[in-house]
Amino acid sequence: MTAMKAITAPRIFDADNTRQGHAVLYRGDTVVDVVPLSDVPDDVQIARFESGMIVPGFVDLQVNGGGGVLLNDAPSVETIRIICRAHAQFGTTALLPTLITDSREATIQAIDAAADAVAAMVPGCIGLHLEGPHLSQARRGAHDATLVRPADHQDIDRLIAASDRISHLLVTVAPEAVSNAQIEILSKAGICVSLGHSDADCSTAIEAMRAGACLVTHLFNAMSPLGHRAPGMVGAALSYGGVSAGLIADGIHIDPVTLGVAIRAKTGPGKLFLVTDAMSTIGSTRKSFALNGRTVYSSNGRLTLEDGTLAGADIDMMASVRLLVNKVVVDVEEALRMASLYPAKAIRAASRHGRIGEGSASDLVHLSDDLEISRVWIGGKSVFPVKQQTSE
8 A cells, every 4th residue: 555645834725715723635646634743643754845835736727738839730739748747847746638620630630649648647737628620710819710610410410529548638718609408418418518708798698608608718818898788608617606707817818907806706606717828939949939930029018919819827826826916915825726726627627636635646836935836746746856854
């Protein structure tokens, strides 16, 4: 049997509460409990951190790339492995590699790669996000116009078949391109349907939510805006309690003032959570890359096509948390929930991810007092080196 181990720091944030004088007990890839230090068995090895806090590993539902590669470049297990490794150093221990609108062939390859990566237990990969191709031409953003199209019955059948192989399958669709009947079919098959890249009005969006859509993709971006007489998809997402929505917190896609207004306005039980929408630049030195044959340029943290259209984001999850804390003045614990517990709940993965407690994955992050990554574990194994001395 795998030996039990323990990790302790001055503070442990389990996604609900912050505890002092406690330790995380784990055996292999699973947390056993969070207990007072005095209750740690004498024969258990303890890794002691003298400052900072232990928090749940971050969960990112929209990761297009990292480490110099995009999933679209070569949809394979190795590409997914590189992406996961790149994001682990920034505290992300569970993610959905994301395919941006592409051909049918590339979509099939991405489904196969994600299914194989999950089966091979690639550290960090827990499913797949297909962002498109069933989007609105009017709000396609950087998605290739020649590849954006409505869903047909073969597309729906392919997604349902994929859900049998990938437990956490997320698809971004627009009501203009996917009917409510199709959304209901996908939802009943266990697929997480997210609305995005859409010009639908508020009532149309709410009808799609009632049909089974439970998420909204990168709120505010590439969708009908919140107006005083036309609430749009943004208004639907904030007012309809049955959906959660992702936010890109890089200070570029959404102004920090708007971020704060949205967070305060969201009707529950659905939550707003962080996504990075990261591209290949994260964890690499790349300043440009190709997307569907078009060049994307990086400048001052902004990724754009030649015409200035935003094309994904150049930010990691830890930096997103810091922006919420420092510029939006979100409480540290709530910002951490937005990076871990809330996205995990949004895709029904919170039994294993986004929290620290009995039965959860031993996916842990040690943060310094100034919210810098010190060490990261996935499945109880260290995947990012220590930056400070410990007794381990």
